[in-house]
Amino acid sequence: MSSAVATRRPHVDLSKERAYADLFLPNGPLARSYVRNYVYHYELPNYTPDFLARYFVPVFAQALRDDTIASSNPRAVINHWAYAPIASLGEAAFPFIFERLDQEPFVWLSALPFLVGETAVTPEHRGRTAAMINDWKLWARNHHYLV
Amino acid sequence: MAWHKTSEKSSDYNCIAWALGFDHILLWPEAAFDMEWPFPRPETCSVADFAQLFALFGYERCNTEMYEAGFEKIALYSVTPNSAPEHAARQLQDGRWTSKLGGGGIDGIHDALADFPTEEPYNKSCRLYGGARFFFRRPRGQYPSYEQATMGMPRDAGAPRIISVGFRR
Numbered sequence: 001m002s003s004a005v006a007t008r009r010p011h012v013d014l015s016k017e018r019a020y021a022d023l024f025l026p027n028g029p030l031a032r033s034y035v036r037n038y039v040y041h042y043e044l045p046n047y048t049p050d051f052l053a054r055y056f057v058p059v060f061a062q063a064l065r066d067d068t069i070a071s072s073n074p075r076a077v078i079n080h081w082a083y084a085p086i087a088s089l090g091e092a093a094f095p096f097i098f099e100r101l102d103q104e105p106f107v108w109l110s111a112l113p114f115l116v117g118e119t120a121v122t123p124e125h126r127g128r129t130a131a132m133i134n135d136w137k138l139w140a141r142n143h144h145y146l147v
Numbered sequence: 148m149a150w151h152k153t154s155e156k157s158s159d160y161n162c163i164a165w166a167l168g169f170d171h172i173l174l175w176p177e178a179a180f181d182m183e184w185p186f187p188r189p190e191t192c193s194v195a196d197f198a199q200l201f202a203l204f205g206y207e208r209c210n211t212e213m214y215e216a217g218f219e220k221i222a223l224y225s226v227t228p229n230s231a232p233e234h235a236a237r238q239l240q241d242g243r244w245t246s247k248l249g250g251g252g253i254d255g256i257h258d259a260l261a262d263f264p265t266e267e268p269y270n271k272s273c274r275l276y277g278g279a280r281f282f283f284r285r286p287r288g289q290y291p292s293y294e295q296a297t298m299g300m301p302r303d304a305g306a307p308r309i310i311s312v313g314f315r316r
Contacts, residue, residue, distance in 0.1 A: 070248040070263075070272035072161040073233050074180045105158040106173075106250030110180055119181050123302055127173040127183025129158050 023055060030055065049092030057096035060086050064111075065104040074110035087115055094145040101136060105129055112136060150264050152255045153245070163197070165247035165254055166221045166235035167204055169293050173250055174200070178303065185297040192231050194281050197223055203297070204290055206283035212260060214242040218284040222260055226277035234276040236260060240287075248273065 023030045030047075060082035068076045077083060086093050097115070101108050109132050113119045120139035125131035140146035161182075163174040175182035176192040185203065189196060198208060201221060212222050222244070224234035236246035239256065247254040248269055257263065263273035290296075 065251070066268040067272055068249065069156075069252045070269050071233065071275060072163060072175070072235075072247075072249050073231060074175060074182065074250070075177070075231070076233075076272075076275070104251060106161075109173075110250070113179060113181060121181040126181050127175075128171075129173060132181055 023059070049089050053089045053092040053096055056085060056089065057093050057100070061097075061100055061104065061107070064107050068107060074106075077107050077110040078114050083111060086111070091145075094140065098137065098140040098146045101133055105133055109133070109136070150255050150257045150262050152253050152264070154254045156251060156253055157247075158251045160247060161250040162235045162247045163200070164293075165245070166237045167201070167293070168237070168290075172293060176200075185300045185302075187301070188303055193229075194223060194225070194232060197232055197235075198281075198283070201283045205285040207285065209282050209284040212238070212279060212282050214238065215284065217287055219287050221283045222279040223281040223283070224260075224276040224279050225281070226275070228280055230277070232281075236279070 063082040064077060064080055064086075067080055067082075071077075086097075093115070097108055097112070106129075109121075109129070120135045121132045122135060125135055137146060157170075159172075160170045161173050161175070164170065164172045167174075173182045174184065176184045176186070176188055176196040178188035178190055184200075186196075186199060198206075206221060209220065212220065214220075219240075220238040222236045222238070223232045224236075225232045234246065236244040236257070238244055243256050243258055244260060245254065245256050248264070249272065252269060253264075255264070260279040263276075264270060
């Protein structure tokens with residue numbers, strides 16, 4: 001008889017992952033629309049990136065902010081598990097990211113050059129948070145991600 | 148053995164700037180990010196890059212974090228001796244340490260180098276600092292501001308860098 005060993009990961013906080021999973025619970029917003037689409041169309045719902053970004057960016061952004069708040073190394077942001085799903089949303093995530101730029105500037109100022117593929121920050125504004133935010137907001141308006 | 152918070156959250160400066168006594172700038176050497184760095188920026192960073200920065204402000208390497216009268220010290224944290232630094236702390240005149248938590252956190256005073264906040268959300272990410280492995284010191288005194296010390300230094304050209312992990316692959 002094999003002895004059952006209870007696996008416990010005391011240093012891993014699963015609350016963010018649970019928040020993500022809750023979206024799919026029977027009372028969650030995604031599960032409801034999944035059931036509705038399945039009943040009426042008999043096919044898997046095809047969520048648009050914009051629809052997914054509206055729900056997921058705030059969830060992942062909170063995880064990114066809480067888990068990297070004490071890190072000065074900007075690479076901690078792009079190495080975090082919640083960065084990958086935001087990057088996978090691509091351009092659809094940009095409006096929601098630029099809306100949150102003032103709330104968690106270090107997270108997005110670290111991630112944006114990687115998400116966008118170029119930087120909007122001028123050399124003389126490097127490291128100056130307010131100026132960097134202005135540069136990125138100007139870029140976002142010019143590319144119609146921000147009104 | 149405790150951590151005492153001394154300011155609210157701020158995104159204007161990070162631990163490296165705070166270790167040098169500045170509260171208006173984000174300092175990080177890696178070229179992929181848009182942080183300030185007074186030297187040509189490397190692709191990946193190491194302790195040598197930070198030693199070069201600290202030398203600009205009069206710091207030299209030393210062997211211990213023990214308090215020495217007449218000197219102020221910086222401790223640099225990393226997970227392994229060869230990995231990129233994760234945090235920095237500055238020694239105060241009373242022998243305690245002050246550090247800023249990350250690029251968006253609070254700053255505070257701690258009695259020992261390993262004393263960090265125990266409350267959410269800082270307790271989790273402070274574990275990622277590793278340990279204080281490298282120490283620097285300079286005589287106490289008046290030193291130039293960041294702008295004075297870096298005036299006229301050559302910088303990167305600032306051409307947009309295309310990084311192949313964004314949506315524009």
